[in-house]
Amino acid sequence: MLTPAPYNLEIEQALLSILLRNNSMFEEIGESLRYEHFYTSLHQHIFKTLGHLIQQGQIANPITLKHYVENSLKSEEVIISDTYLAELAGLLVPTRNALYYAKIIYDLHLRRQLMRLGEDISHTACAMDIEGPDAFQQIELAENTLFQMHQEREKPQVQSFTSALTQAIESAQLAYRRDSHVVGVTTGLLDLDKMLGGLHPSDLVILAARPAMGKTALATNIAFNAARIKLHDVKGHGDGAGVAFFSLEMSALQLAMRILGQETGISSDRIRRGAIDKDAFPLFVDLSKELFNLPLFIDDTPALSVTGLLTRARRLQRKEDIKLIVVDYLQLLTTGRSNSENRVQELSEITRGLKQMAKTLNVPVLALSQLSRAVEQREDKRPMLADLRESGSIEQDADVVLFIYREEYYEARNKPQEGSEKMLNWQRHMAEIYNTAEIIISKQRHGPTGSVMLQFDGARTKFSNLAQKS
Secondary structure, three states, rough: OOOOOOOOOOHHHHHHHHHHHHHHHHHHHOOOOHHHHHOHHHHHHHHHHHHHHHHHOOOOHHHHHHHHHHHHHHHOOOOOOOOHHHHHHOOOOOOHHHHHHHHHHOOOOHHHHHHHHHHHHHHHHHOOOOOOEEEEEEHHHHHHHHHHHHHHOOOOOOOOHHHHHHHHHHHHHHHOOOOOOOOOOOOHHHHHHHHHHOOOOOOEEEEEOOOOOOOOHHHHHHHHHHHHHHHHHOOOOOOOEEEEEEEEOHHHHHHHHHHHHHHHHOOHHHHHHOOOHHHHHHHHHHHHOOOOOOOOEEEEEOOOOOHHHHHHHHHHHHOOOOEEEEEEEEEEEEEEOOOOOOHHHHHHHHHHHHHHHHHOOOEEEEEEEEOOOHHHHOOOOOOHHHHOOHHHHHHHHHHEEEEEOOHHHHHHHOOOOOOHHHHHHHHHHHOOOOOOEEEEEEEEOOOOOOOEEEEEEEOOEEEEEOOOOO
């Protein structure tokens, strides 16, 4: 036997009566209540029409509403009596109860949604569709739906300029007191932090490069630096952060190997092959002791959807103090639909989803991206915003866009013949650019653009601060 959906027609009638008699009350409840929150189609159309007239600056009463409501109900074969609107307006209901009635109507709407969600979960679980979501994906979809229902209730908060100005001054004071002058999460790279001020909450930061430039290496370095500073920040006043690293390409084991290589000076390739000197093992032991409680959490689930990513990130943030999310890389994310229209539109949805996640969780999201092959066709191989692969929405949705350019990588492939006149100049130039990388800040919504030079150790896949030449 099916449980009847919860509703209260008398409460809906009482609220509509108040609004018909006192249009100004619509401003009080119009933001938190929508027409679909009402149970009956008739009451939905009355509330929708009433709100439309009020927002147009017109008077909404039984006389002005009747014609519009009747027309809107014709397609649904719902009949409204000649006196129903007048009867509603004639109910003796205290105006002061309007907000209370609106709260009850919304609560009953949520209960009906929960019942439908339960039915949908049961139906999907029983369907056993081979092309449909598996059990874990169904859990994530259900959890995301519940979260959206919860978020729907939260009204946007209007702040006075004084309040916003106070927050801005406090943020500036916080940065001033820190030696690094970083307000957001540190990258651990001094010159990059100076240009960016750290990675800021609610920002979507895109890190893009061609293959072999070191995208994953730099993202891993930043994640590790932020987590390590957080680990040693006993008082909790620093700019480190708990980090969630979603690796759709590399396994958690491979990332751990990279970090071991970066910190011990032994290449990850030698670590993987076991080609390690006996004297080096104490380094591993000491490092493991230091980093035992490192607040860096790796999820290496492949082919993750944006919905699944948000669900997992939100779940992890509830358990841990996550202040930075890294996604490697966004072209491997999916929208969760097998019949997506086209790749450009799908990428647009993915970047919008990542930006929404940054705002919802109030953390910076560092997402890696591929670049198109157009870079290789130019004489100057420095990336530009137009090179962002497959979607212009990446540039549009991102707050910060960073490119990695390693001139050494390209110049090494242009080696002239031995003994030629060009050889000496080539060797001199290679010595100047050896183990260096240029981080190009092509877009920064709240700061300057420009370039930062970093040290890059290819054997250790590690980016670090570049020592200044005297």
